[in-house]
Amino acid sequence: MATDRRMRGATKSSTLLERLKRRGWRLTAQRRVIAEAMGGAHVHLTADEVFARASDRLPEISRATVYNTLNELAKLGEITEVALGSGAKRYDPETVNRHQHLVCEGCGITRDVHPDGESRLALPVAERDRFTLNRVEIVFWGLCPKCVGAART
Amino acid sequence: MATDRRMRGATKSSTLLERLKRRGWRLTAQRRVIAEAMGGAHVHLTADEVFARASDRLPEISRATVYNTLNELAKLGEITEVALGSGAKRYDPETVNRHQHLVCEGCGITRDVHPDGESRLALPVAERDRFTLNRVEIVFWGLCPKCVGAART
DNA sequence: CTCCATGCAAAAGGTTTGCACTCCC
DNA sequence: GGGAGTGCAAACCTTTTGCATGGAG
Numbered sequence: 001m002a003t004d005r006r007m008r009g010a011t012k013s014s015t016l017l018e019r020l021k022r023r024g025w026r027l028t029a030q031r032r033v034i035a036e037a038m039g040g041a042h043v044h045l046t047a048d049e050v051f052a053r054a055s056d057r058l059p060e061i062s063r064a065t066v067y068n069t070l071n072e073l074a075k076l077g078e079i080t081e082v083a084l085g086s087g088a089k090r091y092d093p094e095t096v097n098r099h100q101h102l103v104c105e106g107c108g109i110t111r112d113v114h115p116d117g118e119s120r121l122a123l124p125v126a127e128r129d130r131f132t133l134n135r136v137e138i139v140f141w142g143l144c145p146k147c148v149g150a151a152r153t
Numbered sequence: 154m155a156t157d158r159r160m161r162g163a164t165k166s167s168t169l170l171e172r173l174k175r176r177g178w179r180l181t182a183q184r185r186v187i188a189e190a191m192g193g194a195h196v197h198l199t200a201d202e203v204f205a206r207a208s209d210r211l212p213e214i215s216r217a218t219v220y221n222t223l224n225e226l227a228k229l230g231e232i233t234e235v236a237l238g239s240g241a242k243r244y245d246p247e248t249v250n251r252h253q254h255l256v257c258e259g260c261g262i263t264r265d266v267h268p269d270g271e272s273r274l275a276l277p278v279a280e281r282d283r284f285t286l287n288r289v290e291i292v293f294w295g296l297c298p299k300c301v302g303a304a305r306t
Numbered sequence: 307c308t309c310c311a312t313g314c315a316a317a318a319g320g321t322t323t324g325c326a327c328t329c330c331c
Numbered sequence: 332g333g334g335a336g337t338g339c340a341a342a343c344c345t346t347t348t349g350c351a352t353g354g355a356g
Contacts, residue, residue, distance in 0.1 A: 026330065026335065027330075027331095028335095028336060028337080030336080030337070031336080047320080047321080048320080060338080062337065063321090063338095063339095064321090064322080064337075064340095065337055068322090068337085069336090071321095071322095083237070084236070088319085088320060089238075089320085089321090102276075102280060102284060104284075113276070113279075115277065116277045116278060118277075118278070119273065119274045119277075120271065121273075121291070122269075122271045122272050123255075123266070124271075125271070126266075127255060127293075130297075130298055131255060131257075131293070131295050131296070131297060132295045132296040132301050133293055134294050134295040135294050136291065136292070136293055137291070137292040137294065138289065138290070138292075139290040139291075140280075140289055141286075141288050141289070142284050142287040143285040144283075144284060145283055145284070179311075179355065179356075180356095181310095181311065181312080181354075181355070183311080183312070184311085199345090201345080213313080214313090215312065216313095216345095216346090217312075217314080217315095217347080218311075218312055218313075220345090220346060220347070221311080221312085221347090222311090224347095240345085241344080241345060241346090242345085
């Protein structure tokens with residue numbers, strides 16, 4: 001009953017938890033609640049927020065475990081670290097569908113956006129065969145409608 | 154004699170220090186060494202590295218002053234904060250010529266790259282008139298030639 | 307002369323680590 | 332049963348802040 005959400009359109013993907021099981025990841029209560037906390041798409045939690053969510057379900061869990069586990073998941077490539085400037089790192093569980101981030105410099109709200117046909121970004125030719133490209137991180141910085149209004153008080 | 158370097162091709166720019174003077178920025182010994190430490194293009198120092206360089210020339214300078222000053226320069230738009238994942242923030246003094254960053258996940262080396270004609274990045278149409286875009290941050294992650302070699306030991 | 311910038315030191319995050327103990331496979 | 336995962340607490344690293352002093356304009 002927690003299985004049938006997220007089974008929509010996208011690349012026949014599965015939940016983070018399922019992918020980890022399939023990988024033979026050693027599964028514990030802590031790891032389960034962490035993976036579940038990272039659950040949805042369009043979520044960009046800090047380690048501390050993951051800890052908070054995980055604590056709801058498993059009060060004995062420790063911060064260290066959360067940090068360790070997030071680092072491990074990032075190393076496995078199952079989540080992505082995104083450094084959105086101010087404060088703590090954030091973790092993005094959407095690794096299946098390529099996307100970019102849109103961040104409001106006013107309120108800090110972060111959204112996923114998906115490239116449309118007009119975008120075409122490439123590593124400059126000069127570098128292309130000297131450097132092995134793994135991924136491209138793109139962040140659009142600006143002001144959301146609310147904050148544009150507030151700015152001109 | 155510190156004036157005639159950097160007077161080449163680019164947009165008739167000037168040193169960071171000159172721009173700040175022109176702006177009427179209150180100038181002190183500390184601020185001067187910090188601005189000079191941030192000097193060249195293609196440099197991406199952490200606050201602590203700036204502190205180290207500044208200390209060479211002005212041993213009494215304090216870390217707090219470095220942090221305060223870097224924050225102020227960033228607010229003025231004269232340098233840019235770049236969050237390149239691991240560890241401390243880095244500061245980029247190249248604000249005149251648009252460029253992107255190339256980071257090796259092996260050794261952490263960071264280089265500036267300049268977009269060529271093949272790249273064309275736009276905020277998706279869906280967002281274009283809801284969001285006020287200020288700047289786009291692009292980071293290419295991968296492995297430099299040295300680290301590709303080392304990886305396959 | 308008047309602010310603003312500075313130094314110092316303490317505190318406030320955020321993250322990692324060492325070690326003994328637990329429990330998944 | 333063995334080794335990986337966990338909790339706790341302390342350490343570490345980075346950055347910010349309060350307050351008294353000093354120097355630029």
